[in-house]
Amino acid sequence: MNKQGVKWLYKEVPDLVVKGILSQETADKLRQHYGQVKGIAKNTVTLIILGTIGALLIGLGIILLIGHNWEDLSRLTRGVISFLPLVAGQALALWVMWKRPGSAAFKEGTATFLSLMVGVSIALVCQTYNIPGDAGTFTLSWMLLIAPIVYLMQATLPAVIYLIGITVWAGTYWNDSFKAIVFWPLATVIIPHFVWSLRQELYVLRSIILSLVMIICASIGASFSLGKTWDGAWIIIFPSLYSIFYFLGNLDSNKITVNWQRPMRLIGAIGLFILAFIFTFKDVWKYGAVHSYGIIRNISDLSAIPDHIISLAIIAVSMLLFYDFVKRKNITVCLFGVVPLIAIVAYFLKGSTGILPIIIFNVYLLFLSVSRIASGIRNNSLGIINSGMLMLAILIIARFFDSDISFLIKGLVFIAVGVGFLVANVALARRLGGVK
Template sequence: MALSKDLDELVQAQVISQQTADEITAYYASKKEASSSSLFVIFGVLGAILVGLGIILIIAHNWDHLSRLQKTILAFVPLVSAQGFCAFSLIRKRNNQRWVESSAAFLFFSLAAAIAMIGQIYNIPGDLPAFLMTWMLLSLPMIYIMKSSMLSMLYLIGITGYGAETGYSSQDASEWYYWAMLLGALPHYYLLLRKHPKGYFTHIHHWLIALSLTTMLGTVAHSHEELMFIAYCSLFGLFYAIGHFSLFQSVGTLANGYKPIGALGTLIILLILSFEEFWSHLSQPRWQLPDVLSSPEFLVSILITLATTWVLSLRIRKVGLPRILPMEWVFLLFIPTYMVGFFSSISVLIINLIILTLGILTVRRGAREAHLGLLNYGLIIVTMLIVSRFFDDQIPFVWRGILFVLVGIGFFIANYWMLKKRKENV
């Protein structure tokens, strides 16, 4: 209503033409319609899940009183019903996203219920990883048959659960199946990037894939776990660089899962390594060079570092060296610093200097661009470093208190100066 009134006023004042006003109205109407449609899809999926769970609970209430044949029939009732809804969606409601996503989610959970109930009825032996793997493999084709992004998201969560269950508790080949199953979901993700780069489901996929890879990278560690710090720092550097691609320039932070995960992950690693106690527990490794070179930790660290270096080189060619952010260089500085730390305590000092430099440069960038968020982000980095040093026994309490007071004063002064500068520029 306010927009329409403002546009009428601008048209009467001959600031814009009536055609321009109509185009602006149509644009915002389409955005509102897209937002409403997405909400309907989400509520439709939630409704389908609740209906499926309700049916399962009703069946479970009378389960002990049923014969084996009755149990078998009831085990397939939700699955057959879900398949019927999916068939109806494909034939009659192909262009209705609410129908497609809701029926696909219903099928996904009905499939799990059928597998679990049949296993219980006929006492089929199995464990959680086997159940998850069967469930995910049967669900994978439905992502492409239904063209369902909701099903793809649920699949990513499912394979991450499977990978974590096998990767952190076993040492057999089954832990590598996750990576093969992840490849199965990537074509759908690629289609989302091409056709719906600003869609809600695409934004959620960014977060899920980044979180899934972060969770599963740790399963690679076996005999040379110390090298995984390099692998993780390079992975977070890769995420941060990807988050600055042109694809993400016109979307907000919440729609760009790669950049916040990359930045937060890098800072967490640096803060962990900023404690001298960490390095005291990390004794000088007695590695045999052939074993190191053939270890999965070394190979993964090399591959991820090379990939991150390549992506960084693409960024440099596109935007120029001066526009590369300090956080994007951290993974390259981290590798020699970490390796030196096995033999010298100077790495602790270097890590602390890296964190402090990141904070100061971010504050400087925020001040230069008059960006209050960046300014406070840089101050938060410095504060995190000081909080970490608060637990350092080698620093007296008086100095810790002085540091906190100074940072608090810095927050007030920086924000006051920025707000004052903004008012002057208005």
């Protein structure tokens, strides 16, 4: 149960006991069942945020200051100066680990500062010796040197810097998928920390930020590294990736219940809808499915193997999670999570015209939005009804302007959407009227 809910319940309990609604015994049992609420004082959160922002600003300030009046110094002096930011960061971090091992604020702040200073030191050396702009090598060594900080100091911002860094690194090798693919093993380094942060109930912000960055970086990383060996592979890879986010965001181990606190569920769902929506357009199947966006397409080449392995692994994980939710009979989640499966079917049925996939996805989105509206009506949730209506509206508007489809199909889709809308509206009006 939500922490806020338990807090609210505990506030109500004494009153309920006084009024005789609950017996003292039941009240004690309730407290025993839910246990103590591990509260975190507001000013601690503020301290963590301010401390981290402070560390970021100081770090960035030092980066900006470097190289000023740098010319007049000898190479040796510059060499020594290069180490100063790094050693300062290390000393601060060590002091915090020694004296304040319990302070999340101090640890997060100094760990972030140290992570930036590692980069500053290497950059200073590169400047002094005119080391070529091999951005990839620089970024990778920087990231590998800060990854252990995440675990030794239990700090999340270094993990965020690391994820962004390896994504940038993969980007410098976007036309060399054999190298870019290393993004995935590099990214898994952060997963234990992510699991740990999800288990830390006291600090919700931490896991939200980390989830957000993971979603963004995994999406960008996927576009740099995957789907280059196989035409139109993105049509299956991206729905699979977003369905994994969506399923993970829906797992029970994650107890947070508000939408914005579950970026994986929210962004996963939005991503799946957008992809399914894109798949209702003819051009996607006409052009997108026959071209891969990478310039290298050595399907028979050895360098294609890692691409295939990671792609298949993503698809397999998505299918397993889907199967898991089917087994639990969680229909609402399955309805969204089925997009990759439909995409696979559609991909193989695309033929030369791509008409079948368009019909499949139109029918699917119609069904999805109507069922969402229906489920909203059943649960009297206006939020769910509205999201369903919005999806439906987007679909209808798109079909109205999409003049490429033949009149017959267009007409049929319009009629179907119209019927669906009417039925939903009638049901909605009756139900809500009845409730009132």
